Amino acid sequence: MQTNEILETIKMIDEEYLDIRTITMGISLLDCMDPDIQVSCQKVEEKICRLAKDLVKVGNDFSKIYGIPVVNKRISVTPIAMLVACSGGNPVEYALTLERCAQKLGVDFIGGYSALVQKGYAAGDNELIESIPEALAKTQHVCASVNVGSTKAGINMDAVAQMGRIVKRCAEYTKDDNCLGAAKLVVFCNAPEDNPFMAGAFHGVGEADCVINVGVSGPGVVRAVLSKADKSLRMDQIADLIKRTAFKITRMGQLVGTVASEKLGVPFGIVDLSLAPTPAIGDSVAYILEEMGLETCGAYGTTACLAMLNDAVKKGGVMATSNVGGLSGAFIPVSEDAGMIHAARTGALKLEKLEAMTAVCSVGLDMIVIPGETSASVISGIIADEAAIGMVNTKTTAVRVIPAIGKDVGDELDFGGLLGAGPVMPISQISNDVMINRGGRIPAPLQALKN
Amino acid sequence: MKAVISVIGKDKVGILAMIANECANYNLNVLDVTQTIVDSMFTMTMMVAIDEMSIPLNEFAEKMENLGKEKNLVIRCMHQDIFNSMHKI
Numbered sequence: 352m353q354t355n356e357i358l359e360t361i362k363m364i365d366e367e368y369l370d371i372r373t374i375t376m377g378i379s380l381l382d383c384m385d386p387d388i389q390v391s392c393q394k395v396e397e398k399i400c401r402l403a404k405d406l407v408k409v410g411n412d413f414s415k416i417y418g419i420p421v422v423n424k425r426i427s428v429t430p431i432a433m434l435v436a437c438s439g440g441n442p443v444e445y446a447l448t449l450e451r452c453a454q455k456l457g458v459d460f461i462g463g464y465s466a467l468v469q470k471g472y473a474a475g476d477n478e479l480i481e482s483i484p485e486a487l488a489k490t491q492h493v494c495a496s497v498n499v500g501s502t503k504a505g506i507n508m509d510a511v512a513q514m515g516r517i518v519k520r521c522a523e524y525t526k527d528d529n530c531l532g533a534a535k536l537v538v539f540c541n542a543p544e545d546n547p548f549m550a551g552a553f554h555g556v557g558e559a560d561c562v563i564n565v566g567v568s569g570p571g572v573v574r575a576v577l578s579k580a581d582k583s584l585r586m587d588q589i590a591d592l593i594k595r596t597a598f599k600i601t602r603m604g605q606l607v608g609t610v611a612s613e614k615l616g617v618p619f620g621i622v623d624l625s626l627a628p629t630p631a632i633g634d635s636v637a638y639i640l641e642e643m644g645l646e647t648c649g650a651y652g653t654t655a656c657l658a659m660l661n662d663a664v665k666k667g668g669v670m671a672t673s674n675v676g677g678l679s680g681a682f683i684p685v686s687e688d689a690g691m692i693h694a695a696r697t698g699a700l701k702l703e704k705l706e707a708m709t710a711v712c713s714v715g716l717d718m719i720v721i722p723g724e725t726s727a728s729v730i731s732g733i734i735a736d737e738a739a740i741g742m743v744n745t746k747t748t749a750v751r752v753i754p755a756i757g758k759d760v761g762d763e764l765d766f767g768g769l770l771g772a773g774p775v776m777p778i779s780q781i782s783n784d785v786m787i788n789r790g791g792r793i794p795a796p797l798q799a800l801k802n
Numbered sequence: 803m804k805a806v807i808s809v810i811g812k813d814k815v816g817i818l819a820m821i822a823n824e825c826a827n828y829n830l831n832v833l834d835v836t837q838t839i840v841d842s843m844f845t846m847t848m849m850v851a852i853d854e855m856s857i858p859l860n861e862f863a864e865k866m867e868n869l870g871k872e873k874n875l876v877i878r879c880m881h882q883d884i885f886n887s888m889h890k891i
Contacts, residue, residue, distance in 0.1 A: 352882065354836045356889040357806055357847050361878065415860035418880035599888045606887040 364419050368571035368634040369600065371607050372627050373423040373459075374410050375547035376403050377554035377562045377620060380429040380463075388440030392448040395434070399426060399452040399461075402561050402617070407457045409614045413607055421607065422568070422769075426452070427552035428463035436475030446486035446493050453492035462552035464495040467542070470504040470792070480510075483517055487532040488524040494550035500540035500738035502745045505795040511738065512787050514538045515731030519754055522723070526756035529764045533753040534718065538734050540741030540748045545621050546677040551714075551749060562620035563612045564677065567604035570626045570688075571634040572596055573660075577642035589643060590663045597624065597667030605672040621676030624668035625713060626660075628688035630771035636660075636681050637690025637700075648690050649700030657681060658711035678747060680713020686753075686766065686773030687718050696774050710740050715749035720764050720773045722780075723756040728787040729780055730754070735787070743796050804833065804882040805852045805859060807866065811875030813844035821848060821877070824866065829856045844875075849882070 363369040383394035403426055410421040431445045446464055453461045464486055466476040483495045497514055500506035521532035537551040544555020547564035554562075576596045577589065584592075604622035612619035628636045637648035640656045661680040669675055683705065685691045694700035702719065709715040715737045721730075734750045741748030755764050755775050765772035807825075809817060818837065825832055830850040837846035852859055863879040870877030 352806070352849070352885055352889075354847050357808060357885055358845070360885055360888050361808055361810075361880075365876075412860050415863050416881050417884040418863065418878050419884060602887045603884070606883060610883075 363572045367575045368568070368629065368631055369603070370420040370422050370568050371565065371603060372568040373425050373547050373566040374406065374421055374607060374611050375425040375427055375552055375564045375566065376406050376615070376617065377427045377545065377558055377564055378402055378429075379554055379558065379560045380434060381556070384434050384437040386438060388438040388444055391434055391438040392444055395445065396448050396452055399428070400455060403456050403458065405615060409611050413610060417606070419603060423459040424457075425547065425549060425552065426456070426458050426461045427547070427554045428461065429554050429556065430465040430467055431463060432466035432473075432475045432479040433556070434475070435479050436473060442475075442479045442482040443486050443489065446482070446490050449493050450490040459492070460494055460549045461492050462494040462496065462549050463554060464493050465497060465553040467498045468507050468510045469498050469501040469540075470507060472510075480513060480517060483536060484520040484524045484532060487521055487535050494535045494552065496537040496539055496542065496551045496553060498539040498542040499734065500742050500793075502541060502742050502798070503795055506540065506735065506738045506742055506793040508735065508787075508792055509790040511731050511735045512728070512790055514734055515727040515729070515787065518730050518752065519725075519727045522754040522756050529766050530753050530756055531766060534751065534766055534770055536751065538750045540738035541746060543677050543747055547623050548625065548627065548678060550751065558620070559618055561617045563608055563615060563617050564620040564623065565604045565608040565611070566623040566625060566627065566677065567600050568627045568629070568634070569596075569600040570628045570636045570639055571631075572600055573626065574633065574635065574638045574642055577639060582644070586659065590659055593660060593663035594667035597664045598671045601668035601671035619674070621674045622668070622672040623677030624664055624675060624679040625677065626664055626681045628682060628684065629769055630687055630689055630692070632689050635688045635690035636683055637688050637694055641690060647697065647699040648694040649704050653704060654707045654711055657683070657708050661712050678713045682714055682717065683708055683712055684718035684751075685776070686720065686764070686771040687769060688771070692771065692773055695776055702776055702778050706736065706740070709737060709748055710744060714747060715741070717749065717751050718770065718773065719752045720755050720775045721752050721778050722759045722775055723754050724759065725754050725778065725780065728782070728784050729778070731787045732783040733778075739793070742793075803852050805850050805879050806882055806885060807848040807850060807877065807879045809844065809846040809870070809875055809877050811844055811870075811873075813839050813842050817844060817875065818846065820873070821846070824869065825850055828862055829854050830862075
């Protein structure tokens with residue numbers, strides 16, 4: 352082993368914020384369903400606490416033995432709407448049960464307060480969705496997500512209309528706490544079933560009973576590599592540098608996944624290759640784009656740079672791990688990324704540019720603070736547009752916007768921790784009421800006859 | 803199994819002796835040592851065998867980290883797999 356390789360790894364961890372963002376244990380709750388909601392909740396609590404009892408310890412031990420921080424330990428579960436379908440009753444009971452599990456186990460988040468309604472509502476779906484604002488206001492660790500569209504099913508516009516109202520209500524219910532409720536809710540199109548990242552993680556029904564999924568981070572490492580690169584390098588050479596770096600970062604995910612699955616006696620699911628930023632200066636996806644040669648993220652050229660970054664991260668990461676999954680790409684959550692926050696504050700980055708960026712990156716409009724006065728139907732319109740981008744491009748898109756109740760452009764919300772802080776961004780408030788109120792379904796796009 | 807102990811900090815008398823002493827205390831066998839001094843910054847990497855060590859690696863790593871804080875150095879002990887997996891295919 353070469354000394355320079357050892358020092359390179361140490362430098363990545365020390366100075367460039369390389370970390371394992373999350374070890375997420377996916378747990379199926381299908382066998383916990385019971386017609387009596389109390390019994391159902393008991394079974395849920397028992398199963399989660401049994402399977403995940405060592406999760407936090409294993410994560411912490413890994414950090415110590417290998418010297419790389421494992422920032423979050425998380426749990427994702429079967430979409431709770433399916434349990435509500437069987438048990439009936441008030442879905443919030445499940446949220447409180449999940450919160451108890453999170454506190455008992457010491458995990459950072461627990462995701463799966465979710466419903467999949469891309470084609471229509473089944474029993475339990477409507478009840479769960481309507482309960483999301485209350486559930487998120489009454490819990491700290493529970494995250495919710497709703498899938499409203501897919502390439503195969505089209506977009507459920509009834510759900511889109513409903514989610515506009517729900518997002519707004521989530522913010523209103525938590526208006527004294529920076530509208531945090533809305534930051535724990537994601538509206539998806541083409542939601543992945545093995546995503547380890549919050550707030551959108553849930554354990555899909557096609558998954559095994561219990562698996563370990565890993566999300567790595569590392570925008571700081573990629574940025575550092577590009578900052579040392581000569582400004583005259585051609586774009587394909589830059590792409591090559593990103594690939595090499597993504598490979599090294601992803602190898603860390605593969606290692607933690609292998610070790611954690613062995614220690615916990617649970618199969619290793621996937622490594623999510625995402626570059627997930629944090630508000631720490633330097634650990635920013637926007638700064639990577641700026642290192643490529645943009646004065647500020649949001650300049651023309653941003654979408655092209657992001658497209659290349661997203662693709663290079665995947666190409667580099669795919670070879671580094673046996674199983675790739677989840678969202679895998681670059682995240683662009685505005686409030687969680689120091690460079691994005693700066694670009695939004697100075698007006699260089701606008702919602703329209705972010706929307707274009709979501710067409711080429713791995714998620715969508717993420718952690719964007721919008722004026723509190725924004726109507727539910729405008730939020731639904733944002734969701735519909737994002738879902739359309741995802742549906743047509745056969746990719747995951749998502750919306751996590753936070754209406755800042757009682758605040759307007761020029762104000763800020765500060766969530767603290769990994770969620771960061773962000774300015775209220777100006778958005779178009781032009782009415783789309785008639786379109787949103789139509790409801791129904793946008794039919795699935797053609798997947799053939801593409802020539 | 804092997805681990806890598808790395809020390810980074812301002813050069814002073816006795817760093818190598820101190821680390822080697824800790825290794826002996828917990829029955830780690832020193833296999834290889836490399837050290838350089840650039841601008842009076844001391845950088846050392848030490849390869850140790852951990853098969854026979856008397857306490858778990860995570861506890862030893864914590865002890866080394868604390869020792870480093872005491873002596874104004876950054877001392878780390880990391881399982882070699884992290885370097886192997888990052889740099890070898």
